[in-house]
Amino acid sequence: MSDLPLIPHWINGTEHHTTGTNTAPVYNPATGEHTRNVTLATESDINTAITAAATAFPTWRDTSLARRQAIIFRFRELLTTRKNELAHIITHEHGKVLSDAAGEIGRGLEIVDLACGFPHFLKGDHTINASTGIDVHSLKQPLGVVGIISPFNFPAMVPMWFFPLAIAAGNTVILKPSEKDPSAANWLAALWKEAGLPDGVFNVLHGDKTAVDGLLNSPVVQSISFVGSTPIAKYIYETAAKTGKRVQALGGAKNHMLVLPDADLDHAADQAINAGYGSAGERCMAISVILAVETIADDLTAKIKDRIQQLRIGDGTNKHEPDLGPLITAAHRDKVA
Template sequence: MNNRTLPETRVQNWIGGSRRTPSEGQVHLVSNPATGEQITEFHESTRAAVDEAVTAGSDAFDSWEDTPVEERIQPLFEFKQLLEEHQDDIAETVVREHGKTLDEARGEIRRGIENVEVACGIPSMMQGGHLQNAAPDIDETAVRKPLGVFAAVTPFNFPAMIPLWFLPYSVATGNAFVLKPSEKCPLTAQYLIELAVEAGFPDGVVQLLNGGADTVNALVEHPGIAGISFVGSTPVAEHIYESAAKHGKRVQAQGGAKNHVLVAASADLDFAAEQTVSSAFANTGQRCLANPVAVVEDDVYDAFAERVVDEAANMIIENGLGEDTDMGPLISEVHRENVLSYIDTGLEEGGKLLLDGRDSDLPSKGRFLGPTIFGDVDPDATIVDEEIFGPVLALVRAKDFDHALELVDRSDFGNASSLFTDRGSDAKRFRHEVDAGNLAVNAGTAAPMAFFHFGGRKASFFGDLHAQGEDMIHFYTDKSIYIERWLNTQ
C-alpha cells in the first residue's frame, strides 16, 4: 500500500483540517469478507463530533463561497491526478474491505474519477442566465449561489465511486462537504479524503465522519447542514427523506432496486446471456444496477436459460485479489445468511433451481456464495418482488413481448431496466412504456456516464434531484434573481 494511507488499525475522522480518532460511542468491527479476518475497529462519531465538523464546515464556507470559481476547481484537477496515481492502491483497499474483484474495483474508481472530471467544468455549468429588457428598462439575471455545509451518507457496495458522486460537485459549487461512509468499508473513504486534503482544499471544506445510524441521524437533524445525499436501502432512504425534509433540508435519497432484463425473441441470445450474467452477478449481486430478474419471451426461453446457466457455471469464485476471479464474497456473514434465506423462500414458493450456488466449489473461508439461478419463476414470487442484493437470478417466462413489458413494469422499484432485441420497434416501446430512471438497449447495465444524472423512480428514489450531472448543480446551489433598473440613464 502507498505510504500516504493511514495504518489499517486506525480509522480516523477528518475534522477542520486535522485527523481525529473517535474514542467514544459504539464500536464497529471491520473484517475482510474473503477471509473473515478482522481488519480494524473504530468508535462511532458522537453528536459532539458531528457538531464540531459542521461548525468547522460553516467557518470554511464563509471564505470558500467567495473564492473565485476558477480557483475552487484547481484542487479538483490535483485530486483527479492523485486518484489516478493511487487507483491501484485504492482498488486493493476496496477489495480487502468489500470483497469485489480487482477489475470491479478498478472500474468503480474510474467511474468515480469521471465525476471529478465533470465537476471541473463547474465554471460553465453554474452560469445562471441573463435576459436583457425582461420588462421595460429592466434587465434580469439568475445567479447561482452555494448554500453551506452538505453531507453524504454512502453505502458499502461502491465505497470509492459513490462518495465521488457528491464530493466534487459540492465543493466546486462553493459548499463545504462532510462524508459519512458505510461503517463496513471506512478505509476506502479515508483514503479518498486523505487525497482530497493533499490536493489542496482549505481546512474544513472536505471532512470525514465515521459511524453508523446515530451519526447519520445527528447529521440529518443538525441545523447547520443544508442538505443530505444518501444511497442505500429503500426503508432507510425513505426515513432519511422524511426526516431531512422535516428538518428543512434538501435531500436526495436513492433506495433499493429490483431491476429487470427483458429478452425479446429477436435478441442475440449468446450476447444477451453473457450480459445478463455479468449484470446479475457482478459485485456479487450487491449493486443497485444489477438485473436479478430476466423476463424472457417464451419462444427463446429454453435456449436463453441454457446459455445463462452455462455462462454462470464457469465463473471463478475466489478472493477478489486474484486476477482471474469472476466473483468475490458477500459483505458479511449476516448478509450471506439473508441471501440464503431468499433461496430457501424461492424453493418453498415452487421455484426450480437451475444452478445452485450453495453447491459451488467455494473457498473454505469467507462469506462466499456461488451464482444461483431459478427457472420458470412465478412473477409474483418473493424472489422477483423483493431486493435480495446477492448472486440470485430469477428467470420469468413471458408469453410474448406485450406480456414481457407488462411483467417488467409491475415492479415497485424503478431504478433500471435493460432490453435485448434486434428490433427498433421493441426498443421504442421499451423506452416509452417502462417506468424506470435508467434504461439500456442491448447493454446489461444501464449505468449513465457522469455528465448525465443517475435516475431512479418509484421506491428506488426519494427527492427531486438525482446524483451526477446537471442535477447536482441544481441540488448544491440556489438561484437568486437580480433585477436591475436605472432611472437616471444619463
C-alpha cells in the same frame, strides 16, 4: 480485538480520534478476518464535524473559481496516478475483484472530470426586457454545509457522484460512509488534503444511525445526498425535509431484464451474468429478474446455468483474478441465499 487498528474520523484536515468507545468491526470478506474497527460517532464528534465544515465555509465560498479549479485538477491528477491504491482498499473491505474496484473508481473520476469544468455551470443568466422595462437576473450560490450518506457497495464511486461538484460549487462537505467499508473515505480525504484543499472543506464522519440523524436534524447542514435502500431513503427524505433541507434520496434500483424471442441468446446470457454477478452481485442496478418471452425461456435458462457453473469465485486480490468476489459479510450472504 482492542489491539486491532482503529479507523478514526477525518475532521478539519486531520484524523479525529473520538473519546467514545463504540466501534464496528471491519472484515476482509474473502477471508472472514476481522482486520480493524471503525469509530462510531458520538454527539460530540457530530458537532465537531459540523462546526469544522461551517467554519470553513465562508473562506471556501469566497475562494476564487480559478483557485478552486486548480485544487480540483490536482485532486484529479493524484487520484488518476494512485487509483490502484484505492482499488486495493475497496477490494480488501468490500470484496469485489480488483478490476471491478478500478472500474468503480473510473466512474467516479468521470464526475471529477465534470467538476473540473464547473465554472461554466456556475454562470447565472441575464435577460433584458423580460417584461417592459424589467430585466431578470439569476445567481447561483453555494448552500453551505452539505451531507453525503453513502452505501457499502460503491465506497468510492457513490461519494464521488456528489462531493466533487459540491466542493467545486463552494460548499463544504461531511461524508458519512458505510461502516462496513470505511477506509476508502479516509483515503480520499487525505488525497484532498494533499491536493491543497483547505481544512474543514471535506470531512469524514463514521458511524451508524446516530451519525445519520445528527446530520439530518442539524439546522446547519443545508442538504443531504443519499444512496441506499428504499426504506432508508424514505426515512432520510422525510426527516431531512422537516428541517427544510434539499434532499437527494436514491433508493432501491434492482433491474429487470426483458429478453425477446429474436434475441441473440448467447449475448443475452453473457449480459445477464455480467449484470447479475459483477461487483460481487452487489451493484445497485444488478439484474435480479429475467423475463424471457415465449419459447426462448428454456434455452436461455440453460445457457445462463452453464455460465454460472463456470464462474470462478474467490479472493478479488488473487493475481489470477476470479470472476466473482465474496459478498461483504456473512449476514449479507445468508440474506441473499
